[in-house]
Amino acid sequence: MSRKQIIKLICLNLAIALLNVILFSRGFVGLTFDGDALLTAFAVTEIVMSVIAFGYGNYRILFAEPEMKLLGKTELKETDDYIEMLESVRGKRTFDNFINTAIDQVQRLRDKDKALDSILLQHFSPTEMTNIRYQGAIDAVQKLFYSNVNKIINRILIFDDKDYWKTLDKISKFSDLPALNDPMSPSSQAQKQLQIYNEHIKYVKTKVDDNESILVKMDSLLLEISNLDDNTAQGFENLDVIHEINDLIEQTKLYKN
Numbered sequence: 129m130s131r132k133q134i135i136k137l138i139c140l141n142l143a144i145a146l147l148n149v150i151l152f153s154r155g156f157v158g159l160t161f162d163g164d165a166l167l168t169a170f171a172v173t174e175i176v177m178s179v180i181a182f183g184y185g186n187y188r189i190l191f192a193e194p195e196m197k198l199l200g201k202t203e204l205k206e207t208d209d210y211i212e213m214l215e216s217v218r219g220k221r222t223f224d225n226f227i228n229t230a231i232d233q234v235q236r237l238r239d240k241d242k243a244l245d246s247i248l249l250q251h252f253s254p255t256e257m258t259n260i261r262y263q264g265a266i267d268a269v270q271k272l273f274y275s276n277v278n279k280i281i282n283r284i285l286i287f288d289d290k291d292y293w294k295t296l297d298k299i300s301k302f303s304d305l306p307a308l309n310d311p312m313s314p315s316s317q318a319q320k321q322l323q324i325y326n327e328h329i330k331y332v333k334t335k336v337d338d339n340e341s342i343l344v345k346m347d348s349l350l351l352e353i354s355n356l357d358d359n360t361a362q363g364f365e366n367l368d369v370i371h372e373i374n375d376l377i378e379q380t381k382l383y384k385n
Contacts, residue, residue: 140185144178207238210277217281220289226332230280233339237273240346241266247353262353266346273342276335283332292325 151157151174159171204210214231218224244266252259298318 137186137190141182144182144185148174148178204274204278207234210234210274213281214277217284220284220287222287222289222292222329223284223332226280226336227284229336230277230339233273233336233343234277236343237270237339237346240343240350241270244346244350244353247350251353266349269342269346273339276339276342280332280335283328283335287325287328291321295321295325 149156151159152171159174161168161171204213211231211234214227214234218227244262248259248262252262295318298314299322
């Protein structure tokens with residue numbers, strides 16, 4: 129359940145409870161079941177409507193299909209925004225493991241970014257050119273990372289999970305029948321549909337794997353910066369970390385793809 133769903137559930141149920149307190153409290157409206165016929169009728173109507181609102185409202189929040197609104201490149205800003213959006217696309221069981229991994233990756237990137245900021249300030253001043261170069265490379269790679277997260281979310285949003293599992297079920301049933309060479313046969317059509325769905329799944333897996341590779345590179349970068357020694361005889365351009373940065377920058381070329 130996403131944070132947005134939890135907030136909606138709390139607001140709905142608090143509103144229903146508060147309305148009933150106001151309507152049945154003697155200090156306010158004072159509805160009752162043992163008064164005159166009009167008040168009793170209003171009280172019964174209120175209870176019935178509250179039950180309907182509670183049941184229908186909670187059902188809609190918990191089980192309604194998420195609105196399919198694709199994300200733009202810059203629509204999400206904060207780490208929590210990405211996590212919340214990933215949480216909101218849960219429910220398509222094909223991608224549950226990918227979503228769990230993607231959320232974990234976003235959290236890990238946040239932690240690595242904080243660690244990199246901290247350790248860079250131990251070696252360089254904020255305005256020092258070397259620090260600016262490091263930060264520029266890190267920012268570029270983060271754009272690539274979050275662009276991949278956007279693409280993961282959008283691809284999950286357009287994926288018809290129910291039909292995917294129905295297609296798998298169809299193919300399992302067709303497997304018991306004689307092979308049909310007709311390309312328009314139900315068996316052939318189901319196979320073509322499954323191939324399309326598998327391309328979506330493969331795409332999401334690729335983006336998750338790409339982000340894992342980025343995190344590994346960030347770890348390598350963090351390690352090399354940690355090993356920097358003010359007394360090193362090496363020139364800055366000869367440090368291994370510079371080659372790592374160049375690799376990261378090369379990857380960011382994919383950001384526009």
